[in-house]
Amino acid sequence: MTSPSLALVTGAAHRLGKAFALSLARMGYSIALHYRGSAYEADAAVQEIRALGVDAFEIRADLTIPEKIDFVFSLVDEFKLPLKVLVNSAAIMPVGKPQELELHDWDSALDLNLRAPFLLAQQAAKRMTNGGLIVNITDIGAQKAWSRYPSYTVSKAGLESLTKMLARALAPSIRVNAIAPGLVLPSNVVTEEQWHKLIQKLPLKRAATLDEITSALEFLIKNEYITGQTIVVDGGYSLI
Ligand SMILES: NC(=O)c1ccc[n+]([C@@H]2O[C@H](COP(=O)([O-])OP(=O)(O)OC[C@H]3O[C@@H](n4cnc5c(N)ncnc54)[C@H](OP(=O)(O)O)[C@@H]3O)[C@@H](O)[C@H]2O)c1
Numbered sequence: 664m665t666s667p668s669l670a671l672v673t674g675a676a677h678r679l680g681k682a683f684a685l686s687l688a689r690m691g692y693s694i695a696l697h698y699r700g701s702a703y704e705a706d707a708a709v710q711e712i713r714a715l716g717v718d719a720f721e722i723r724a725d726l727t728i729p730e731k732i733d734f735v736f737s738l739v740d741e742f743k744l745p746l747k748v749l750v751n752s753a754a755i756m757p758v759g760k761p762q763e764l765e766l767h768d769w770d771s772a773l774d775l776n777l778r779a780p781f782l783l784a785q786q787a788a789k790r791m792t793n794g795g796l797i798v799n800i801t802d803i804g805a806q807k808a809w810s811r812y813p814s815y816t817v818s819k820a821g822l823e824s825l826t827k828m829l830a831r832a833l834a835p836s837i838r839v840n841a842i843a844p845g846l847v848l849p850s851n852v853v854t855e856e857q858w859h860k861l862i863q864k865l866p867l868k869r870a871a872t873l874d875e876i877t878s879a880l881e882f883l884i885k886n887e888y889i890t891g892q893t894i895v896v897d898g899g900y901s902l903i
Contacts, residue, residue, distance in 0.1 A: 667718075669693050669744040671735075673726060673783065674753025676701035678848055679800065679876060681708045683750045684719075686877035688712040690884065692748060694719040695739050699726070699753070726753055726779035727771060736786045749787040750880065751780035751822075752800045756815040758852050769814045776818035777825065784829055784839070791837050798880055799826050799841040803897040806843075812852075819843075823893050830891030838890040842879045845897025846870045866899030 670687040674680040676698035684694050685708075694712050696719055698705035705721045712719035722738050724731040739746060754776045757768035784797050804812065805819035823841055830839040847870055849858040862870055879894045895901055 667691075667693055667744055668747035669695055669739065669742055670748035670750065671695040671697065671739060671746060671783075671787070672750040672752060673697040673779070674699070675750075676705035676708055676721075679844070679873065680750075680752040682873040682877050683752055683800075683880055684708060684712060685715075686880055687748060687750070688715045688717045688719065690881065691717060693717050693742070693744055695735075695742065696721045697726075697735060697753065698723055726783070727774040729778075729782055732779065732782045732786060735783070736790070739790070745793060746787060746790040747795045748884070749783060749795070749797045750800065751783055751798070753779065754800070754815070754818075756812055756850055756852055758811060759813070760810055761813040764813055772814035772818045773821075776815065777821045780822060781825055784825075784833075788829075788833055788837055794836045795838075796884060797829065797833075797837065797839045798883060799823075799839070801826075801841045801843045801893060803843050803845045803895060803900045805893075806901060826893065827891045834890055838883075838887070840883050840889060840891065841893040842876065842883075843893050843895045843897065844871060844876050845895075845900035847873065847876055864903055865897075866902055869898065871896055871898060 670692040672684040675684040675696045709719045709721050722735050724735050757772050799822050801819045801822050804816045805823045809816045826841040879896050
């Protein structure tokens with residue numbers, strides 16, 4: 664990268680989102696690091712990024728509220744650097760069979776996992792006047808019928824559809840792709856035993872490392888001839 668550019672990563676205080684932010688920082692991007700509740704972790708992540716020699720600032724926002732997305736971009740604009748990359752990583756995974764899922768758990772997953780990436784992409788596209796890349800983090804579950812997580816699964820399937828639609832609409836200057844991990848880090852909705860059992864079912868018999876997921880982002884940045892695609896990084900999960 665020749666001149667300084669900005670990357671916005673949502674849900675980046677910890678775990679996968681932080682790994683995406685660090686990976687972009689290592690590639691030389693200044694980082695707008697979004698978080699919602701994890702203030703302490705967000706501070707620490709910003710310090711870690713600055714120690715790499717690039718600028719970083721944090722933005723706190725509940726992305727289920729559309730007006731907060733305008734607020735995110737008002738802060739992005741203050742940074743006065745061209746926005747080149749948006750990574751939509753923030754997501755929630757409510758648990759409950761379709762017969763029992765509460766309305767709130769349907770709406771909140773759709774609002775955060777699907778509507779927010781759409782609104783963020785709209786705002787990002789206005790600013791990516793000299794080209795850019797939007798990467799939506801989906802899940803191998805988008806291709807499955809996970810009845811324990813109906814709103815999550817539907818939101819991620821919708822996000823893959825949105826990825827293709829936006830890729831076509833925003834071409835040729837902006838590329839839009841998705842990364843679909845399988846198992847990386849256990850969430851608090853699975854026990855250690857359930858996680859271990861899931862891993863044993865995988866053809867590759869292990870969870871992905873963070874580097875194996877972020878290298879897909881690096882690949883999408885370097886290869887400028889890919890748009891509208893979902894890069895699956897799942898250790899063979901899609902085969903079972
Ligand atoms: N972990 C895996 O193995 C795995 C596998 C497949 C796909 N994925 C996908 O990869 C992405 C990252 O996964 P992860 O496990 O690292 O996620 P995570 O730990 O669940 O973190 C999700 C992030 O979403 C943010 N968030 C939650 N509610 C929010 C709201 N209302 N507004 C704004 N932000 C909100 C949280 O921010 P705060 O903490 O600041 O509140 C958190 O940083 C997700 O899209 C997930 O679906 C993960």
